[in-house]
Amino acid sequence: MAIGGGVLAAGFGATALGLGLGGAVSAIAGLQIGAVACGVFVIPSVILLGLGIARINLANTFKRFCGIIGPRSVVNVSELAQRSRLSVPKARAALDRMLRRGWFREGRLDASEECLMVTDEAYEQYQHARALLAEQRRTQAIEAKTKAALQAAEEKRRAEAGVTAKAQEVLDRGNAYLSAIRESNAAIPGAEITAKIDQIELVVQSIFERAQEHPEVIGDLTRLMDYYLPTTVKLLDAYEDLDAQPVQTDNIRESKRQIEDTLDTLSVAFEKLLDSVFRDTAWDVSTDISVLHTVLAQEGLTENPFEKSSDTPTLTLHP
Known part of the structure; x- marks a missing residue:
């Protein structure tokens, strides 16, 4: 792509330039039209050249990444960026293009796109660890909610008491x-x-x-x-x-x-x-x-100490 684009761009460009100069000197309309037509084909040729150069650069970056990864199955994107002298966003964008093209046949990025796993086994381990972490977080959330509920109940009990x-x-x-x-x-x-x-x-x-x-x-x-x-x-x-x-x-x-x-x-x-x-x-x-x-x-339900007993003798006066 780079070679073809370069040859076509150079050829169409030179032809357009020659026809344009000839048309300007001779004032022949056909030469001028030919120059314009050749000039139109220069644009896609340059685009083809740029795409080819971009792929070459991406392939060179891929080779550097492979050298950095070596026998490992997991590597941090920040390490690839640092050792390749790229920014992290550029390294991540390059990895996205490589993965879409299938250059890492079993490669995947984690959910945060901070870690590259180049084998299915590594990805399965990541998925398992992620599931365990999610379960742990759910358990912690339940425990925290339970603790908060118990604490609230205790505070309520203390407040009521x-x-x-x-x-x-x-x-x-x-x-x-x-x-x-x-x-x-x-x-x-x-x-x-x-x-x-x-x-x-x-x-x-x-x-x-x-x-x-x-x-x-x-x-x-x-x-x-x-x-x-x-x-x-x-x-x-x-x-x-x-x-x-x-x-x-x-x-x-x-x-x-x-x-x-x-x-x-x-x-x-x-x-x-x-x-x-x-x-x-x-x-x-x-x-x-x-x-x-x-x-x-007062209700007469108990003995009143001021009342006389029925057994108390009474004094009778006779005339």
Whole structure:
């Protein structure tokens, strides 16, 4: 195509030029018409020349690509462009033309046109990996949607229960302290100390269960959270460390005794705190009972203490 186009373009061009000069000199109309006709055939000849040169360049690019790919079955388009000194868009356009012409007989580009696969096996592996990735994304989407739904349900439950984010943070901290107390209890031997820790654990757990059901009492737990529980955990850690010493000296035994006495004090304090968080409930119960007794008495359904018993003797006056 390039040679034929070049020969025809040169021939028609030279002929048109000669006829044109001759017609201009001799003023012969036939020469001028012949020049115009030859000039018309120059245009397709030049087009044919350009197409041939473009195919030659494409074939040379194809040879360079094959040299770069070598024995590999997969290669990045950016690598082909870089090593061929082409821009990525030009390299991609060249690959499109090569694939349309079937020069890579099993060649295919991936969906993003960033990777060339030159064998059917490589393309099948790509399709399988793509299917796995799609399934993974679907699974992740379902998990994300499920997680969002569960979170929304939990937030709704907390909102209905009146548990704010700040209150939940307090409850989470409290549960962390309870876990630390349980771990120390499991690590410290001895029935007496274990009973003390069990009592503290039971009372503290009851406090947080009450706070979970009635978030309005969480504001009364500031001292518990900021001092009492951290101190309790610290004392238990110290007791655990002292009890693990192979030699129990007088100072170690005295320190352990002081910690045990302090646990008794803390247990009493925690019980009083538990009693205080039930104060409103106890007041409501007492009020309800008092009102109930009053209403029953008014309805004559209970014994009125101001009424006389039927067995009470009466005084009769005679004239």
